[in-house]
Amino acid sequence: MDQLVELPAAEGALPSATAASGRRLEGTRAGVGGTRGTGGASDTGGGRRAAAGGSGRSVALMVRRIVLGVSVPIAVIVVWETIAQMQIIPTALLPSPQAVVGAIGIWAMGGSNVFYSGLLLGDLGATLGRVLGGFALAAVVGVGIGVLIGRSRIMEEILLPTLRALGPVPPTTWIPIAIVFFGLGEQTNIALTFIGAVFPVVASSTVAVLGVDRTLLRAGRMMGYGTLNLTARIVVPAALPGIVGGLQIGLGLSWMMAVTSEMLAVHSGLGYTLWNAYNYLNYPGVFAAMVVIGLCGLATDILFRLITRPVLRWHVATGVRA
DSSP: HHHHHHHHHHHHHHHHHHHHHHHHHHHHHHHHHHHHHHHHHHHHHHHHHHHHHHHHHHHHHHHHHHHHHHHHHHHHHHOOOOHHHHHHSTTTTTTTTTHHHHHHHHHHHOOOOOOOTHHHHHHHHHHHHHHHHHEEEEEEEEHHHHHHHHHHHHHHHHHHHHHHHHTTSSSSGGGHHHHHHOOHHHHHHHHHHHHHHHHHHHHHHHHHHHHHHHHHHHHHTTOOOOOHHHHHHHHHHHOOHHHHHHHHHHHHHHHHHHHHHHTTTOOOSSSHHHHHHHHHTOOOOOOOHHHHHHHHHOOOHHHHHHHHHHGGGGHHHTTSSS
C-alpha cells in the first residue's frame, strides 16, 4: 500500500526531472553554439593570417629571384670594370662599363656627332616590329605543322623527311637566297626571322603532341568528340607546355635572326647600328648595341612568360620542382 501511495509522487516528479534535463541540454547546446561561433571567428582570423603569410612569402620569393638573377650580371660588370681599369685589354677594344653606358645615353638622347646619336627609339621599334612579325608567323605555321604531324601518320611521312633535311641548315645561309627573292628590306628580314624560329617550334610541337596520353583521347571519344574537337579540346591543351617551351626558344631565335639579317640585308635597326659601329671601330657603340639587344630579349621573354602563365598554371602546380 505504501508503494501504491508513493507512485503518484514519483510520477509527478518525472516531468520536473525531464524539465531539468531539458534545461541542461539547452545549456549544453548554447555552450556548443558559442564555441562554434568563437571557432568561426578564430577560423576567419586564421585565414587572414594565412593569406598575409602567403603574400609575405610571395614577396620574399620575388625578392630572392631578383637578387639571384642580378648576381651574375653584377659579377660580370665587376670583372669587366677591373679588366678595364687594369688595362689588361686595351680600352680601345674593351671599353669600360661607364663608356658603354655613355654610348647608350648618346644613342637614346643624342648630343653627339656619332652616326647613331638620338636614334635608339627608331632602331628599337624597327627591330621589335621585325621580331614580332617573324615570330608570330613562325608560331602559327610551326604549331600548325607540329600538331598536324603529331596527329596524322600520313602527314608525318610526307613532311618530316623534308623538315629533318632543312632543320640542320643554319638560318644565316638563307640570307643570300632571301635577298634574291625579296631584295633588301622588311620582307627579307621577316622571312629570315621566320626561318630561324619555325623549325624549333615545329619540332617541339610535334614531340608535345605525340606525348599526349592516349587515355585522354579515349575519354574524349567516349564523350562523343570528333577529330577536330579531340585536337582542339584535348590534344592541344595537354600538349601546351611543350608547345610553349618551343615558342619560347623560337622567340629567342627570332631576335638572333632579326639582328643578324639587319647587319647584312636591312639599313635600320639594332643590328644595323651594331654593324656600323664595328665598321667605324666604335666599340662603345658595339657593346651598347649588344647590351640593348640583350635587355630587349629579356623583356620580351618575361612578357611572354606572363602571358602564358595563366594557361600553364595547372602544369606548374603538378611539376616536379618543389
